[in-house]
Amino acid sequence: MGNAAANLDTLDADLSPGALATDPDVVEKYRRDWTQSDAAGMPLGVVRARDADDVQAAVRWAAAHGIPIVPRGAGSGLSGGSCAVDGCIVLSLERMRTVEIDVGTRTAVVEPGALNVEVKRAAAEHGLWYPPDPSSFEICSIGGNVATNAGGLCCVKYGVTTDYVLGLDVVLADGTFVRLGGQRIKDVAGLSLLKLFVGSEGTLGIVTRAVLRLVPAQPPAATLVATFATVEGAANAVVAIGAVLRASMMELMDAASINAVEDYVTMGLDRSAGAMLIAQSDAPGAARGEEVELMQRECEAHGAKECFVTDDPAEGELFAAARRAAFPAIERRGALMLEDVGVPVPLLPELLGGIADIAARNRVEIPVVAHAGDGNTHPIVVYPPGDDEARDRAALAFDEVMALAIRLGGTITGEHGIGRLKRAALPEQLGPEVMALTHRVKAALDPQGILNPGAGF
Ligand SMILES: Cc1cc2nc3c(=O)[nH]c(=O)nc-3n(C[C@H](O)[C@H](O)[C@H](O)COP(=O)(O)OP(=O)(O)OC[C@H]3O[C@@H](n4cnc5c(N)ncnc54)[C@H](O)[C@@H]3O)c2cc1C
Numbered sequence: 409m410g411n412a413a414a415n416l417d418t419l420d421a422d423l424s425p426g427a428l429a430t431d432p433d434v435v436e437k438y439r440r441d442w443t444q445s446d447a448a449g450m451p452l453g454v455v456r457a458r459d460a461d462d463v464q465a466a467v468r469w470a471a472a473h474g475i476p477i478v479p480r481g482a483g484s485g486l487s488g489g490s491c492a493v494d495g496c497i498v499l500s501l502e503r504m505r506t507v508e509i510d511v512g513t514r515t516a517v518v519e520p521g522a523l524n525v526e527v528k529r530a531a532a533e534h535g536l537w538y539p540p541d542p543s544s545f546e547i548c549s550i551g552g553n554v555a556t557n558a559g560g561l562c563c564v565k566y567g568v569t570t571d572y573v574l575g576l577d578v579v580l581a582d583g584t585f586v587r588l589g590g591q592r593i594k595d596v597a598g599l600s601l602l603k604l605f606v607g608s609e610g611t612l613g614i615v616t617r618a619v620l621r622l623v624p625a626q627p628p629a630a631t632l633v634a635t636f637a638t639v640e641g642a643a644n645a646v647v648a649i650g651a652v653l654r655a656s657m658m659e660l661m662d663a664a665s666i667n668a669v670e671d672y673v674t675m676g677l678d679r680s681a682g683a684m685l686i687a688q689s690d691a692p693g694a695a696r697g698e699e700v701e702l703m704q705r706e707c708e709a710h711g712a713k714e715c716f717v718t719d720d721p722a723e724g725e726l727f728a729a730a731r732r733a734a735f736p737a738i739e740r741r742g743a744l745m746l747e748d749v750g751v752p753v754p755l756l757p758e759l760l761g762g763i764a765d766i767a768a769r770n771r772v773e774i775p776v777v778a779h780a781g782d783g784n785t786h787p788i789v790v791y792p793p794g795d796d797e798a799r800d801r802a803a804l805a806f807d808e809v810m811a812l813a814i815r816l817g818g819t820i821t822g823e824h825g826i827g828r829l830k831r832a833a834l835p836e837q838l839g840p841e842v843m844a845l846t847h848r849v850k851a852a853l854d855p856q857g858i859l860n861p862g863a864g865f
Contacts, residue, residue: 415473416453419497422465424458438498441485443746443829449494451478456500460577460585460616466499467614468583476861479610481520481552484544486746487827489556489609489863499614501551509534509622513591515574516620520551524558527620536622539566542823543732551615557607559823561728562626564781565656565690568823570606575619578605581612581854591619604849609825610860612853629656629690630700631724633716634707635681639663639764639776642683643757645710646780649687649703650753657688658781659731662760665738665775665788669730672737677730681713685780686727734777735788741773743793745806745829750784751818762812763787770805772798784822807833826864834865 420428429435430453439448452475455466470477476496483490492498504519507530516527516538524545527538541560542548548558554576559568575589588602589595605613636642639662646658661669661684670677677684685707689699704715718724738744751759760776763785767774778785787809791802810820810833820826820833835843846865850857 415469419453419455419466419469422469423455423462427455427458427462429454429456435498438480438483438500439492441483441488441490443486443488443491443827445488445491445828447488447828448491449496451492451496451498454498454500456503458503460579463499463501463579463614463616464583464585466497467579467581470497470858471582471856474856474858476858477614478860478863479551479555479614481549481555482523482547484548485552485556485827486748486824487821487829489825489827489860490552491828493862501549501614501616504616509536510591511536514622515591516622517591518550518618518620520549520554520615520618522550524548524550524553531622532625535625537625538572538620538622539563539626540569540572543735550618550620554606554615554618555608555610556823556825559779559782559784561657561659561731561779564658564779565654570603572621573602573606573618574621576602576605576615577617578613578615581856581859585616586613589619593621607825609827609864611850611864612859614859626656627690627692627696628719628721629688629724630696630717630719631727632685632687632700632703632707633727634685634687634704634712635678635714636683636685636707636710636712637681638711639683639760640757641711642685643760643780645685645707645712646756647754648706648710650781652706653689653699653702655687655699655703655781656690657686657728658779659686659728660684660776660778660780661686661731661734662776664773665734665777668737668741668775669733672740673733675726675730678714686731687781688724731777734775738775738788738790742790743799743802745789745791745802746824747787747789747806747809748784748821748824749787749809749813749818750782750822751813751816753781753783755816755818756780756783756785759783759785759813759816759818762816763809766805766808766812770801770808772802772805774805774809779822782822783818811836828863831862831865
């Protein structure tokens with residue numbers, strides 16, 4: 409480390425003025441993502457890159473000295489993926505924020521630090537739409553979205569980040585710059601290397617520019633809000649609706665998350681409900697009303713206590729905002745271990761029932777919010793901070809929820825990534841052959857293992 413510290417001068421000389429920060433107060437701010445993990449290490453310094461040249465210079469320097477690089481977007485990750493390791497350089501892309509809309513190709517050409525919301529806004533100025541909408545869309549970057557293959561609320565109909573990535577510029581582990589894909593809708597030349605980097609969590613390369621597909625602005629949506637006495641009733645309604653139509657949003661909140669949100673921001677949600685579904689249809693013309701009617705019928709058939717329907721987009725947005733407030737609201741209830749497990753949609757009731765059993769058996773609270781239409785749930789294991797015994801029970805419950813998802817043919821992460829929190833469970837899901845293949849790909853692209861070590865796999 410002493411040697412590397414001395415050599416930071418040579419790194420500084422290769423970068424834009426002011427890009428390297430070693431001031432402990434500044435460095436401290438870049439050590440953790442949203443998980444606020446205690447395990448985060450101490451970086452040598454932070455490079456806040458101005459352009460791809462800075463990224464290349466930092467990676468070349470790190471490769472020459474065998475120093476780990478932890479890429480970082482906006483630090484909103486929920487799996488510890490951008491948490492620092494000891495002696496690393498945190499490579500922050502937050503200053504690379506240009507967004508250019510190309511109407512002719514209906515693409516956005518975006519630097520990685522641009523926030524998701526900034527791309528949406530720029531597209532909207534041209535009557536266009538960038539669909540992927542993580543709940544964190546106002547605070548997460550496109551680079552982070554690409555690296556985690558982020559999902560969100562409208563993904564049930566419109567797909568996830570990878571479905572919108574047409575091109576990427578990537579700096580590889582030896583500093584080589586590659587341009588993959590571009591503004592072409594169709595392009596099958598060569599191996600599909602572009603998609604290898606989507607969801608690779610900063611372990612294979614650093615994204616320095618993305619070309620994103622845009623679509624026409626979303627038609628106005630009608631919203632259905634249904635409350636149920638039980639989570640099972642709501643989950644059965646989701647399965648029934650998913651079998652007959654593709655909603656543009658299908659979110660579920662259980663009783664604990666409804667009450668947590670209501671404690672956090674008074675919205676008049678039904679505190680006595682066992683679960684609430686927030687569903688939307690943005691189908692054109694009369695089909696919209698028909699879809700909402702069909703959704704309402706299925707909810708009622710599965711025991712909905714109450715159904716509320718609105719055509720008013722502002723009213724619909726209020727309910728979506730309640731769902732988006734769930735994480736910050738539940739965060740106030742204690743220390744958290746956040747899950748992101750998913751199953752094929754028809755198995756959603758079984759997953760949710762199993763999670764309730766795990767909570768009861770381990771005597772922990774596990775509120776659940778879910779992108780239910782995707783079968784992707786966020787059970788959140790809550791325990792009192794500072795209580796080691798409760799923490800152990802919470803950790804057991806956390807592992808049991810992942811094991812349950814795998815047993816049901818599901819996944820341990822639908823959108824947040826493996827990061828540093830879920831690595832231990834990955835081999836169980838993927839199996840030895842796929843793990844070995846994963847390691848071969850990593851060894852080919854990053855033989856020194858300097859890119860985000862300890863994250864992903
Ligand atoms: C309240 C809240 C709600 C959320 N809701 C959702 C949701 O609905 N759906 C969802 O998918 N996620 C959600 N998230 C999680 C998070 O916002 C996403 O994972 C997001 O994609 C992370 O982006 P970021 O810019 O903050 O990345 P970071 O947290 O900085 O990094 C995430 C990962 O990407 C890597 N990385 C970042 N930039 C680059 C780059 N340019 N090149 C290579 N690797 C890079 C990092 O090394 C790390 O592994 C939520 C988070 C919060 C706090």
